[in-house]
Amino acid sequence: MTAAYVTEPGAAPARAAVRSEDGTSPRERDTERRTVTAPDLITVHDLKMHFPVTEGALVPRVVAHVKAVDGISFTIRKGETLGLVGESGCGKTTTGRCILRLELATAGEILFDGNNLIELDRKSMNALRQKIQVIFQDPYSSLNPRMKIGEIIAEPMQVHRTEPDRAARAARVTELLRLCGLDPKFADRYPHEMSGGQRQRVGIARALSVRPEFIICDEAISALDVSIQAQIINLLEDLRDEFNLTYLFIAHDLSVVRHLCHRVAVMYLGKIVELAECDELYNNPMHPYTQALLAAVPVPDPEVERRRAHQIVKGEVPSPMNPPSGCVFHPRCRLAVEDCARAVPEFRELRLGHWVACSVI
Amino acid sequence: MTVAADVRTEIELPDRSETANWWSRVRQFVRRNPLGAAGAIVIIVMFIMAALADFIAPYNPVANAFDRLHQPPSLENWFGTDQFGRDVFSRIVYGARTALLVGFVSSFIGASIGLVLGVGSAYFGGRTDLIFQRILDVFMAFPLIIMALAVISIFGTGAQNVIIAITIPFIPRCARVVRSSALAIREMPYIDAARANGFSHSRIILRHMVPNVMAPFLIMITAFVGQAILLEASLSYLGLGVQEPTPAWGLMLQGGAEEYAESAPWIAIFPGIAISLAVFGFSLFGDAVRDELDPKLRSQ
Numbered sequence: 001m002t003a004a005y006v007t008e009p010g011a012a013p014a015r016a017a018v019r020s021e022d023g024t025s026p027r028e029r030d031t032e033r034r035t036v037t038a039p040d041l042i043t044v045h046d047l048k049m050h051f052p053v054t055e056g057a058l059v060p061r062v063v064a065h066v067k068a069v070d071g072i073s074f075t076i077r078k079g080e081t082l083g084l085v086g087e088s089g090c091g092k093t094t095t096g097r098c099i100l101r102l103e104l105a106t107a108g109e110i111l112f113d114g115n116n117l118i119e120l121d122r123k124s125m126n127a128l129r130q131k132i133q134v135i136f137q138d139p140y141s142s143l144n145p146r147m148k149i150g151e152i153i154a155e156p157m158q159v160h161r162t163e164p165d166r167a168a169r170a171a172r173v174t175e176l177l178r179l180c181g182l183d184p185k186f187a188d189r190y191p192h193e194m195s196g197g198q199r200q201r202v203g204i205a206r207a208l209s210v211r212p213e214f215i216i217c218d219e220a221i222s223a224l225d226v227s228i229q230a231q232i233i234n235l236l237e238d239l240r241d242e243f244n245l246t247y248l249f250i251a252h253d254l255s256v257v258r259h260l261c262h263r264v265a266v267m268y269l270g271k272i273v274e275l276a277e278c279d280e281l282y283n284n285p286m287h288p289y290t291q292a293l294l295a296a297v298p299v300p301d302p303e304v305e306r307r308r309a310h311q312i313v314k315g316e317v318p319s320p321m322n323p324p325s326g327c328v329f330h331p332r333c334r335l336a337v338e339d340c341a342r343a344v345p346e347f348r349e350l351r352l353g354h355w356v357a358c359s360v361i
Numbered sequence: 362m363t364v365a366a367d368v369r370t371e372i373e374l375p376d377r378s379e380t381a382n383w384w385s386r387v388r389q390f391v392r393r394n395p396l397g398a399a400g401a402i403v404i405i406v407m408f409i410m411a412a413l414a415d416f417i418a419p420y421n422p423v424a425n426a427f428d429r430l431h432q433p434p435s436l437e438n439w440f441g442t443d444q445f446g447r448d449v450f451s452r453i454v455y456g457a458r459t460a461l462l463v464g465f466v467s468s469f470i471g472a473s474i475g476l477v478l479g480v481g482s483a484y485f486g487g488r489t490d491l492i493f494q495r496i497l498d499v500f501m502a503f504p505l506i507i508m509a510l511a512v513i514s515i516f517g518t519g520a521q522n523v524i525i526a527i528t529i530p531f532i533p534r535c536a537r538v539v540r541s542s543a544l545a546i547r548e549m550p551y552i553d554a555a556r557a558n559g560f561s562h563s564r565i566i567l568r569h570m571v572p573n574v575m576a577p578f579l580i581m582i583t584a585f586v587g588q589a590i591l592l593e594a595s596l597s598y599l600g601l602g603v604q605e606p607t608p609a610w611g612l613m614l615q616g617g618a619e620e621y622a623e624s625a626p627w628i629a630i631f632p633g634i635a636i637s638l639a640v641f642g643f644s645l646f647g648d649a650v651r652d653e654l655d656p657k658l659r660s661q
Binding site for chain 1: 551560
C-alpha cells in the first residue's frame with residue numbers, strides 16, 4: 001500500500017510502467033510504442049460540472065446543484081485510447097460534453113495542446129474544434145435528416161476551410177465514404193435511406209473529415225446490433241492505427257472497452273474511482289465498485305455462471321443533487337468503515353499507473 | 362492502406378429508381394382526404410381565375426356603365442351589375458387576384474419572419490427566449506383584426522399597407538408554434554454535432570434547424586392564407602383596406618350590403634359567397650396538409 005504521489009493524479013504511466021509481461025497482443029506492442037515518445041494530448045484537471053436546479057418561473061432561484069461531474073482528473077497521451085466506464089448517470093457523457101464545450105464546465109481545466117478549453121473565447125475555441133471531433137451514440141438522431149450524406153460530411157470541411165473548393169470536398173467525401181466502408185454513391189442519399197450501422201459509419205466519416213487528432217466516442221457503439229458493433233469497433237481500431245488518432249471512449253460495455261482501450265477510468269457519481277492500464281484493471285481491480293462492476297459481467301458458460309459467487313451492490317445510486325458525504329460510494333460499499341462517511345478518499349497511485357480513490361484498501 | 366479487406370465491408374448500392382409516381386400520389390391524397398381535395402379544387406379555381414382574369418372576365422371590372430345600374434343576374438351579366446353598372450362577375454374574377462396576392466404575400470412573409478424568430482428564440486434559449494416570448498405575448502394579446510386596424514391607422518390604407526397590416530399579427534402566431542417544434546429539434550444530437558464543430562449561430566439556425574421545422578411552417582402558411590383573405594375582406598369592408606375602384610371582394614360587400622340589400626341583393630351575395638368559399642377551401646386544404654405532414658395525426 002504505497003501512496004506514491006509523484007505525478008498528476010490520473011497521469012499516464014511513464015515508460016517504466018509498461019508491463020514487461022509477454023506482450024503478445026497488438027495492443028500491448030502498441031502500448032509500448034506509444035509510451036516511448038507520445039506527449040500528453042489532453043489533460044483534464046479537477047473538472048467540475050455542476051448544473052444549477054432552479055425554482056420559480058419569473059425570478060429563478062438556485063435551490064441546488066446536480067453534481068454531474070465533481071472533480072475528475074486524467075490525462076490522455078497522443079495515440080492512446082482512454083476508456084471511460086460507469087453506469088448511467090455517472091457523468092461520463094457530461095465529461096465528454098465539457099471537453100467539446102457543449103457545456104461550459106463550472107471549474108477545473110481542460111488542457112488541449114496547451115490551451116485551456118474552458119477559458120478560450122468562442123473564436124479560438126472554434127478554431128480548435130477542428131482537432132476535437134465527436135461520434136455520438138444514436139446514429140438515428142445524430143445526422144440531420146434534411147441533409148444529404150455528402151453535405152453532412154462536407155460541411156465541417158467547408159466551415160473549417162480545410163478543403164476550400166467544392167470539387168476537393170466532393171473528392172474527400174468519396175474518399176471518406178470508402179474509408180468507412182460505404183459505397184460513395186451514398187453521398188447523394190438521405191440518412192433515412194440507410195441502416196443504423198451505415199449511419200454510424202457516416203458519423204465516423206463526418207468526424208474524420210477535418211483530420212482531427214482527438215475523437216470522443218460517446219457510447220458510439222451501444223445503440224448498434226452486436227454484429228454491427230464488432231464491425232464498427234474494428235473500423236475505429238483501424239482508423240486509430242492509420243491516422244494515429246486519440247480516443248476518449250465512453251462506454252458501459254466492459255468487454256468492448258477491454259478490447260479497444262489502453263487505459264480505463266471507472267466513474268461513479270461524478271468521480272473517477274479507479275484508473276489503470278486496461279489489463280491491470282481487469283485482472284486486478286482494486287476499488288470495490290470496480291470489482292462489483294466486473295463481477296456483474298456475465299460469464300459465457302452457464303455452468304460457471306450458475307456456480308460463481310455473485311457480488312451484488314446493494315441499494316440504488318444516490319442522487320447527484322445530494323451525494324453522500326465522504327466517499328460517494330460508502331453507503332453501498334462492502335468494505336466501508338466509519339471513517340468513509342467523513343473523509344473524501346484521496347486518489348492514490350497504489351501501483352505504478354494504477355490509481356484508486358479508496359481509503360480502506 | 363494497411364487495413365484488412367474484410368473489415369471494410371463494401372456495401373453495393375443499386376442506382377436509385379424513380380418509384381414515387383406523382384400521379385399516384387395525387388390519387389392517394391384524394392382518396393385519403395376527399396375534403397382536402399375539395400379545398401384544393403377551390404384553390405385551383407381561384408388561381409385559374411386570378412391568372413386568366415383577362416380572358417375569363419367578360420367586362421372591364423372598373424368600367425362604369427351608367428345605363429345599366431343594378432341589373433339583376435342575366436345572360437349578359439351573370440351575377441348582375443352594381444350601383445355603378447360594373448359587372449359583378451368580372452369584379453369577382455379580378456377580385457381573386459387581390460385576395461390571393463394579399464393572402465399569399467402576407468402569410469408567407471409573416472410566417473417566414475415568425476419562423477426565423479421562433480427558431481432563433483428556441484436556439485438561444487434561456488433569458489433571450491424568456492424576454493422574446495413575453496414580447497410575443499403582448500402582440501398575441503390583440504385579436505387579429507384589432508392588431509391589423511392598429512397597423513392600418515399608423516401606415517394608412519392601400520394594398521401594400523394592408524399586406525403589412527395582415528403580416529404583422531401573423532408573425533407572433535407563427536413564431537410561437539415554430540418555437541415549440543424547434544425546442545425539440547434543439548436537443549437533437551445533430552445540433553450538438555453542429556455546435557461541437559463550431560458552426561456559426563446563423564448556420565445552425567438556418568441550415569440545421571429551419572429545414573426541420575418545415576412541417577409546422579407549411580401548416581401555418583396554408584392556415585394563414587384563408588385567414589388573411591378574410592382579414593383583407595374585413596378591412597376593405599370597413600373602408601380601411603384596398604380602395605375603390607380596385608376589385609376586391611370585401612370592398613364589393615361594403616358597396617352593396619348596406620343600401621341595396623333588399624333592392625339588389627346580388628351585389629353583396631356573390632362576393633360573400635366568393636369569400637366564404639375561398640376561406641373554406643383554404644381551411645380544408647390546410648387541415649389536409651397538416652394530416653399529410655404530421656404522421657401522428659395521419660389515420661390510415
